Amino acid sequence: MKVVVLPGDGVGPEVTEQAVRVLRWFAQHRGLDLTLVERDFGIVNWHKHGTLMPDETWAQIEGADAILFGATGSIDQQGVVPPEERRKGSLLRMRKALDLFANLRPVRMPPALTEASPYKPRITAGVDLCFVRELTAGMYFGTPRGVETLPDGSRRGINTHSYTEAEIARAARFAFQLARTRRNHVTSVDKANVMEAGALWREVVGRIHREEFPDVGFENMLADNCAIQLARAPTRFDVLVTDNLFGDLLSDAAGAIIGSLGMLPSASLSAPDAAGRRRALYEPIHGSAPDIAGQGIANPLGAILSVALLLRWSAGRPADADHLEAAVAAALARGARTGDIAAPGEAVIGTSAMGDAVLAALAA
Numbered sequence: 539m540k541v542v543v544l545p546g547d548g549v550g551p552e553v554t555e556q557a558v559r560v561l562r563w564f565a566q567h568r569g570l571d572l573t574l575v576e577r578d579f580g581i582v583n584w585h586k587h588g589t590l591m592p593d594e595t596w597a598q599i600e601g602a603d604a605i606l607f608g609a610t611g612s613i614d615q616q617g618v619v620p621p622e623e624r625r626k627g628s629l630l631r632m633r634k635a636l637d638l639f640a641n642l643r644p645v646r647m648p649p650a651l652t653e654a655s656p657y658k659p660r661i662t663a664g665v666d667l668c669f670v671r672e673l674t675a676g677m678y679f680g681t682p683r684g685v686e687t688l689p690d691g692s693r694r695g696i697n698t699h700s701y702t703e704a705e706i707a708r709a710a711r712f713a714f715q716l717a718r719t720r721r722n723h724v725t726s727v728d729k730a731n732v733m734e735a736g737a738l739w740r741e742v743v744g745r746i747h748r749e750e751f752p753d754v755g756f757e758n759m760l761a762d763n764c765a766i767q768l769a770r771a772p773t774r775f776d777v778l779v780t781d782n783l784f785g786d787l788l789s790d791a792a793g794a795i796i797g798s799l800g801m802l803p804s805a806s807l808s809a810p811d812a813a814g815r816r817r818a819l820y821e822p823i824h825g826s827a828p829d830i831a832g833q834g835i836a837n838p839l840g841a842i843l844s845v846a847l848l849l850r851w852s853a854g855r856p857a858d859a860d861h862l863e864a865a866v867a868a869a870l871a872r873g874a875r876t877g878d879i880a881a882p883g884e885a886v887i888g889t890s891a892m893g894d895a896v897l898a899a900l901a902a
């Protein structure tokens with residue numbers, strides 16, 4: 539399979555390097571058929587090529603079986619790169635153009651990290667939930683958008699939260715199908731009480747549940763309540779289906795359950811084509827983390843666990859995905875800790891040493 543690697547900005551290259559080492563391990567030791575193509579992504583393209591997205595890079599992206607992405611977000615872009623060019627080279631463009639509507643964000647509590655979590659062990663023990671965040675519509679894509687100048691000379695910023703029935707329905711179907719492979723329960727998150735698009739969301743998801751998935755346990759939950767329930771009782775959740783904005787916020791908040799954003803992976807998937815293949819992009823859910831970039835201290839486990847999702851969803855290798863997830867759990871159980879997940883008094887290792895710990899556990 540052809541995997542296009544886009545390390546991107548900030549800590550992106552640091553964590554992606556470790557994810558690539560792990561992916562190569564499966565090619566070397568488990569017979570994964572792998573062609574890796576690495577390309578610059580982000581401000582570095584602007585400096586080298588005068589564009590954030592060279593045509594050749596876009597062609598590689600379009601021809602990939604899977605994309606392994608690091609992170610986007612560079613302060614250097616602001617005021618330097620024109621807005622049109624920034625859109626052309628953006629992660630949002632990839633999500634939209636490849637129609638990656640289903641963003642899976644699994645959150646699983648490794649027993650070894652009980653002390654790293656800010657929550658009490660009785661809250662976090664056994665947490666195993668998965669967001670299905672709609673990724674190609676809603677607040678980040680709706681029109682009209684922009685900044686306009688009002689008659690009095692002041693400005694107004696506009697973004698539009700909009701969803702069609704079809705956009706809601708496909709995210710809902712994905713969530714119900716996923717739930718059938720897990721603990722068979724879906725929580726649909728919205729603000730149906732105050733937003734018209736939220737009321738439509740609730741109506742469409744409820745109809746799909748009744749008509750197509752009556753065997754799956756189901757509840758609706760308002761997004762603000764969901765934020766508190768994730769903190770008080772995260773084990774009550776199995777699959778959560780959310781719009782683009784609420785899923786972005788709530789999944790970052792769920793990172794606190796585990797102790798760090800650096801732990802959480804994601805898969806962004808299209809619908810399957812006639813041959814059953816989905817376009818797919820895998821990335822940790824965190825951003826470029828400029829506060830720690832360049833120091834070799836970022837936690838690469840979100841990126842490495844994204845490789846497990848790639849093995850499961852794009853390579854069709856669920857046993858290898860399980861093996862990698864078990865290796866991450868084993869490395870943590872043996873005490874491997876980057877600074878973000880270390881409890882007071884625990885020894886801290888850097889990004890590449892964490893990669894070493896996972897590779898050692900894979901081979902054990």
Ligand SMILES: NC(=O)C1=CN([C@@H]2O[C@H](COP(=O)(O)OP(=O)(O)OC[C@H]3O[C@@H](n4cnc5c(N)ncnc54)[C@H](O)[C@@H]3O)[C@@H](O)[C@H]2O)C=CC1
Nearest residue numbers: 609610611612799800823824825826827829830836837878
């Ligand atoms: N998918 C992506 O590429 C995303 C990009 N961004 C962009 O990233 C830039 C920075 O945004 P922030 O709000 O600071 O969010 P962020 O996710 O980059 O960082 C938030 C906090 O988490 C910590 N953190 C993140 N990744 C970590 C890791 N691997 N190991 C240890 N700690 C980690 C950071 O040090 C920071 O304290 C912005 O330009 C933003 O637009 C933000 C979120 C997602």
Ligand SMILES: CC(C)CC(=O)C(=O)O
Nearest residue numbers: 610629630786823824825
């Ligand atoms: C990079 C941003 C556009 C969105 C974000 O924070 C995310 O997808 O997690």
Ligand SMILES: [Mg+2]
Nearest residue numbers: 786787790823
């Ligand atoms: Mg986010």
